[in-house]
Amino acid sequence: MDRSVYVAMTGATQIMRAQAEVAHNLANANTAGFKAELSAFQSLPVQGDGLQTRINGVAQGTGWDTTAGNQMETGNDLDVAVQGDGWIAVQTPDGTEGYTRAGNLRIDADGLLTDAKGNAVLGGGGPITIPQASSVKIGADGTISVVPLGESPATIATTDRIKLVNPGNDQLAYAPDGLMHMRDGTQAPADAGVKLVSGALEGSNVNPSDVLVKMISLSREFEMQVRSIKAADENAQSASKLLQVG
Known part of the structure; x- marks a missing residue:
């Protein structure tokens, strides 16, 4: 028994x-x-x-x-949704690189561009810092353009470009931090083929x-x-x- x-x-x-x-x-x-x-x-x-x-x-x-989850229009300039396959690269608190499709981005008090969990969004040379500006726009290729404070709307400066990757879903593994990580512990290369939609978010699937x-x-x-x-x-x-x- x-x-x-x-x-x-x-x-x-x-x-x-x-x-x-x-x-x-x-x-x-x-x-x-x-x-x-x-x-x-x-x-x-x-x-x-x-x-x-x-x-x-x-x-x-x-x-x-x-x-992919349903795409929702928000109208927020810092909200982005990945079109098709691809991921947004972020830096975790321990310094490793993770990947997310949660595009509800934020700018913290120090000007650091982060995701909703506070992970720094990565650009061409590391975490992206946004200078004080009257407006911030994110292009389809991840390019971030700002209008500096005190300048006219015609004065647009490019600050950085969000690192977008597409290593293949079979190369990624779910981690306890809620992000995707490369199975072999490496960093995925940037992929210019990944595109974003500004002013929208991808919902949960x-x-x-x-x-x-x-x-x-x-x-x-x-x-x-x-x-x-x-x-x-x-x-x-x-x-x-x-x-x-x-």
Whole structure:
């Protein structure tokens, strides 16, 4: 009986892990540029002495959904959406290079161009700094143009160009910081073929209805595993009583 309890307990634990991933996707249904994480249950034999007659269902990540989210017009000059394949390069707090499609950019108090999480957006020579200006425009190729304070609108200066990359989705891996990173730890080269749409944002590609259905399904599977544990415990108690009578 302890073996059946172990298998059911393992199943319940793996379902809880899968449920946590589903909840994470649902929580980011309105996050700009978010890509849903994917997972699936795989059958793995229980390792140990004797015949491998017991199988555990293990939840394992299978990657992320590469589908682009819906494009939303915002009219904000610092909002950009990547057209087609491609990513915006940013610098994480530990100095490594990450990639995002969340184009809701900001300018902090020091003039540093960042994403919504505070990661510095990278340009041709590193993090991009925006001088004080009356207006800031981002072109389709990532070029940043500003009108300096006190100057006429006709006076336009180019400050830098956002690093846009397209290494291929198979070369990228989802990291705990919510960004994509190169699987081999290198930095992706800039790709002039990647284009931006200014004044727009790419929404999350999470479908709330599908995620809710999956969450309900996992909850029912968890209840089934718990009932299996209880049934195994009741059978063990019944067997114990029979032995006592004998």
